[in-house]
Amino acid sequence: MSDCAIPTVDLSVFFQNGDEESKKAAKAIISRACSEYGFFQVVNHGIPLELMSRAMELTKTFFALPEEEKIKYRPISGAPVPAGYGKQPAHSSDKNEYLLMLPPQSSFSVLPNDPPGFREVLEEMFNNFSKTGKVVENILNDCLGLPPNFLKEYNDDRTCDLMSAKRYFPATETENIGISEHEDSNCVTFIFQDEVGGLEVLKYGEWIPVVPVKGTIVVNVADVIQVLSNSKFKSATHRVIRSKGRSRYSFSFFYDLQGDKRVEPLPYFTEHIGEPPKYKQFVYKSYQALRIRNKTHPPQRPEDVINISHYAISPHNNQVIH
């Protein structure tokens, strides 16, 4: 199957407040993709293409620096999130090195001065992704039939968002996983990959490669939206496969949620429409902690890795299933 299985939506109508018919058509495509597998691609998303190309170029230059240069940007101890340069531990099934970034104004932000101009470009990418995130969140709000600006008001703190630039090492003779199969825990993720590709999405039980198209950004619905929407929208299952002989670079922007927020199927679905809730309520930071534990203390059996089904309610007896 080809990448055309994943729809591409032109967002310009939402940035220019275009005509209602075009917005309706775009929303219909997004609603369908989100309710079936949680993935779509966007063009005219508001992020300047020259900025994206420059960010990718500087990212490649940064990761090509010697290890002793890169580790100068290791996270500050005591930071709430290990922002800065890091490399997956040898035992991890994920094979990449990364630069994790907090919002530019954060005091825990660690950004490289090398190569020159990289820091500014990263900050600009972050701010642009944040704007696109707000626009997409509002589109999802309308696609779900929620009252205008409901998600915007619920998720009003942009200091919790994260961006990461990653370099995946070339595949070896025996293994090619870059990031193993998962769903993201946040609200919505934006991915911008280089020409090597490797991102794959699970659609109707089949792994579909997302073939890179210059200037296109991949949007994937994540766990918080799945829970709020009472599973109307799916948190996309995805993974990264490495190519032989080439490193692969990508940017991910995690449009997230403040840790103290309570997450549960919205009353709009459970009370207004009367659907039985598919998840019990949880505090977002408890889930984040469990997800971090998956990484720091990987369970022996893959089925013990905690994901959003940890909070699922069985449809038959309203019991919480683990």
Ligand SMILES: O=C(O)CCC(=O)C(=O)O
């Ligand atoms: O690098 C990519 O294309 C995707 C990365 C990803 O899925 C993640 O960081 O959660």
Ligand SMILES: [Fe+2]
């Ligand atoms: Fe992911």
